[in-house]
Amino acid sequence: xxxxxxxxxxxxxxxxxxxxxxxxxxxxxxxxxxxxxxxxxxxxxxxxxxxxxxxxxxxxxxxxxxxxxxxxxxxxxxxxxxxxxxxxxxxxxxxxxxxxxxxxxxxxxxxxxxxxxxxxxxxxxxxxxxxxxxxxxxxxxxxxxxxxxxxxxxxxxxxxxxxxxxxxxxxxxxxxxxxxxxxxxxxxxxxxxxxxxxxxxxxxxxxxxxxxxxxxxxxxxxxxxxxxxxxxxxxxxxxxxxxxxxxxxxxxxxxxxxxx
Amino acid sequence: xxxxxxxxxxxxxxxxxxxxxxxxxxxxxxxxxxxxxxxxxxxxxxxxxxxxxxxxxxxxxxxxxxxxxxxxxxxxxxxxxxxxxxxxxxxxxxxxxxxxxxxxxxxxxxxxxxxxxxxxxxxxxxxxxxxxxxxxxxxxxxxxxxxxxxxxxxxxxxxxxxxxxxxxxxxxxxxxxxxxxxxxxxxxxxxxxxxxxxxxxxxxxxxxxxxxxxxxxxxxxxxxxxxxxxxxxxxxxxxxxxxxxxxxxxxxxxxxxx
Numbered sequence: 001x002x003x004x005x006x007x008x009x010x011x012x013x014x015x016x017x018x019x020x021x022x023x024x025x026x027x028x029x030x031x032x033x034x035x036x037x038x039x040x041x042x043x044x045x046x047x048x049x050x051x052x053x054x055x056x057x058x059x060x061x062x063x064x065x066x067x068x069x070x071x072x073x074x075x076x077x078x079x080x081x082x083x084x085x086x087x088x089x090x091x092x093x094x095x096x097x098x099x100x101x102x103x104x105x106x107x108x109x110x111x112x113x114x115x116x117x118x119x120x121x122x123x124x125x126x127x128x129x130x131x132x133x134x135x136x137x138x139x140x141x142x143x144x145x146x147x148x149x150x151x152x153x154x155x156x157x158x159x160x161x162x163x164x165x166x167x168x169x170x171x172x173x174x175x176x177x178x179x180x181x182x183x184x185x186x187x188x189x190x191x192x193x194x195x196x197x198x199x200x201x202x203x204x205x206x207x208x209x210x211x212x213x214x215x216x217x218x219x220x221x222x223x224x225x226x227x228x229x230x231x232x233x234x235x236x237x238x239x240x241x242x243x244x245x246x247x248x249x250x251x252x253x254x255x256x257x258x259x260x
Numbered sequence: 261x262x263x264x265x266x267x268x269x270x271x272x273x274x275x276x277x278x279x280x281x282x283x284x285x286x287x288x289x290x291x292x293x294x295x296x297x298x299x300x301x302x303x304x305x306x307x308x309x310x311x312x313x314x315x316x317x318x319x320x321x322x323x324x325x326x327x328x329x330x331x332x333x334x335x336x337x338x339x340x341x342x343x344x345x346x347x348x349x350x351x352x353x354x355x356x357x358x359x360x361x362x363x364x365x366x367x368x369x370x371x372x373x374x375x376x377x378x379x380x381x382x383x384x385x386x387x388x389x390x391x392x393x394x395x396x397x398x399x400x401x402x403x404x405x406x407x408x409x410x411x412x413x414x415x416x417x418x419x420x421x422x423x424x425x426x427x428x429x430x431x432x433x434x435x436x437x438x439x440x441x442x443x444x445x446x447x448x449x450x451x452x453x454x455x456x457x458x459x460x461x462x463x464x465x466x467x468x469x470x471x472x473x474x475x476x477x478x479x480x481x482x483x484x485x486x487x488x489x490x491x492x493x494x495x496x497x498x499x500x501x502x503x504x505x506x507x508x509x510x511x512x513x514x515x516x517x518x
Contacts, residue, residue, distance in 0.1 A: 057389050081395055089393040095386035099378075109394035112401060115297065158394070 007066070008033045008166065008198040009054060014063035015222075016049055023049045024060070025222030036192060036199040038213035038230075040206070040244065042253065045219045047202035048092070051168050054200070055089060056080050067166075085114070088159035088197075092171040094151040096143035102154050103129065103139030109162045128157040132187050149180035153187065160191045167192060169201035173208045185211045206245060209233075218244065220253065285477050289403040303405035310371050310406075310472070311413030315420065318366050322421035325358050326350055326428030334437050346437070347447035350429030355452070355460045356516060359422040361508055363414060364467030368500035372475040375406055376496035379479025380489035388480070403476045407469060414468025415461040422457065459515040466511060467504050474500040 007030040016024040023046040031037045041047050052058040054065055056072065065072050072083060088109075096105050106125035110116040116124070126136050132153040143151055152172065159167055172188060173181035185208050192199045192212075203209055209216055210230055217227035218241050226238040233245060243251030333349045379402055382388050391398045426448060433439040475496045482492035 052389070055389075055393060057392055077397070081397070084393060084395040087393060089390070091386045091390055093385055095390035097382075097387055097390070108396070112297075112299070112394065112396045114395065162394075 007031060008035070008068065009200065010064075010066040010069075011050070011054065012064045012066075014050070014053060014060050014065065016046070016053060016058060016060045023222055024053070024063075026063070027219070027223055029217055029224050029227070031198055031200055034196055034198055036201070036212055036214045038201045038203060038209040038216050039219055039224075040202075040204060040209055040216060041219035042204065042244070046222055047219055048170055050219065051089075051170060051200065051202055055087060055168065056083065085162070086165040088162065088164035088167045090152070090155050090159045090167070090169045090172055092174060094143070094155040096151060096154060096158070098143050100142075101139065102134075102141050102143065102146070105143065105154060106139075106157045106161050108158065114162065125157070125161060128161045129154070131160070131191065132157045133183075149176055149183070152176065152180075152184055156184070156187055156191065160195060163195055164197060166198045166200070167195070169199065169203075169212075171203055171205075172201060173203065173205045178207075181205065181208060182211075184208075188212050204244075206233075282473070282477055285403075285480070286407075286473050289399045289407055289473075289476070292397065292400040292404045293408075297400070299401055299405055302401060303408055306405045306409035307413050309374075310367065310409045310468075311417055314367050314370055314417055317370055318363050318417050318421050319424050321362050321366050322354070322359060322425040323428040325362055326354055326425030326430075327432045329353055329358070329425070330429035330432040330437065334433075343437075344447065346433055346439070347429065347444045348451045350433075351426050351448045351452050352456060354425035354429070355422050355456045357460070357508075357512070359418045359425055360414075360460050360463040360467055361504065362425075363418040363421045363464055364471060364504045365501055367410075367414065367417070367468065368471045368474075368497055368504065371410075372471045372496045372500045373493045375472060375475030376479040376482070376493045377489055379403075379476055380482035380492040383480060383482050384485050384488060398480075403480065406472045406476055410468035410472030411465050412468075414464040414471075417468075418461060418464035419457075422460065459511075462515070463508065463511050466507060470503045470507065471500045474503065 009031040011027060011029045014024050014027040015022070027050065029037075029039075039047050039050065049058060053060045056075075060073060063073070067083065067086070072080075075083065097108065100108065103122055103125040104111075106128055107116075107118075107121035110121040110124060111118055126139055129136070129139055134150065134153055134157070138146070138150070138154075143154065146154065156172075169188060173184050176184060188199070188201070189212055199212070201209075201212060210233070213230045215227065216230055216233050217224050218238070219225070220240055226236050226241045228236060233241065236242065239252050243253050329350050330346055333346050334343055337343050337345055337349075379388075382402070388398045388402070391401060430441070430444055430448070433444045434441045478492040478496040478499070482488045
């Protein structure tokens with residue numbers, strides 16, 4: 001089977017460097033329509049860079065990123081804007097606009113990005129807030145007045161507000177207590193299922209990965225070194241994956257620790 | 261010797277590179293004027309933020325500048341019996357030079373720093389990336405409204421500064437230096453031309469553009485967390501102040517020396 005023909009997202013030979021530091025060294029990965037792919041890997045391995053390249057926030061030095069079979073690297077600003085209509089993103093820190101109220105944050109992609117009337121966008125935003133378990137009164141608050149878990153939920157509501165075809169989650173549970181992390185995982189599962197969206201998540205939280213992923217891929221030194229169904233993560237046969245999954249300091253993955 | 265020349269050359273090329281990047285950033289932002297969507301609400305908010313909220317600081321500074329100018333010129337002119345020129349000196353200095361420059365510098369300190377800090381914080385907290393993922397062009401939404409607000413509101417702000425500066429000179433002239441109020445106002449009008457005020461306001465518009473452009477540019481390209489934002493804020497104020505004084509010389513030469 002030609003995987004490119006069915007892949008919603010297809011990445012080939014992706015390379016990206018910052019100054020002299022090479023982060024992605026020719027990465028290949030695919031994500032099928034409606035699939036939930038979770039990319040795991042240690043800090044600084046290039047997970048966020050990969051997602052930012054797919055979103056067009058970073059421009060790779062080499063390689064191809066196809067969405068629905070269409071090349072997206074180097075497209076015009078207008079084409080990129082149209083492409084963004086298909087995508088939603090939940091940032092690690094939430095990235096909520098602190099000068100806007102919660103409902104304005106959720107409705108932002110509709111009012112500013114798609115010219116929906118403010119009142120109509122407000123109703124959609126309140127419905128999306130309800131979908132992530134937040135009441136109408138929360139809509140009138142500012143992001144700084146919310147807890148970390150609530151901010152993540154608002155960010156999730158904003159990511160799904162325009163009902164995108166693809167949703168990207170950057171460390172969705174980082175910094176949350178285990179119960180709130182599970183709430184967020186449940187919401188991600190529910191929202192992705194209801195929208196029928198393709199989801200790409202990056203995390204180093206294995207509990208979260210096991211819960212939301214159909215397929216897991218591990219990124220190490222700029223390459224995907226293993227990928228497979230979620231159920232196979234514990235019998236991958238890959239020493240790098242085993243070390244990461246079991247959280248051992250000893251193994252083939254060496255942490256860069258500078259002597260004091 | 262060679263390393264010294266190399267350092268000068270590197271510095272010069274770095275300056276040229278930075279100027280080129282600033283120019284391209286301004287061009288890319290202004291080009292957004294040609295095509296909708298326009299964010300009128302965001303622009304109006306910036307007009308209020310830059311114009312209205314800068315009024316107290318610019319007004320107060322202009323008032324005292326006019327007062328000091330009257331005092332200083334009186335002391336100087338008294339040495340060759342030209343005290344009667346005080347009113348003319350105050351009004352010409354304020355409208356042609358001090359109103360725009362003082363206004364520009366005060367706005368650089370207040371608004372330029374705030375713009376760099378706000379956009380810089382948005383950059384390091386992924387809010388600018390979030391704008392892109394929400395199908396919103398950051399240059400169109402964040403930068404263009406600020407550039408337009410700077411360009412349009414500074415002339416009004418400086419007009420108020422001109423009036424208050426002249427009023428400050430009038431207060432000192434009549435209450436402290438013993439000028440006849442009617443004679444002082446007559447002197448103020450006598451040598452003032454519309455060109456003095458209008459070209460001063462054109463200067464103000466250029467300075468407003470410089471302040472908002474450097475604030476946006478530094479904030480937009482800040483990196484590295486709180487330290488990066490602090491650095492962007494400093495660079496924004498310093499580069500705006502230097503560019504204001506630099507461009508003031510060339511504008512004065514172009515406007516008033518022919």
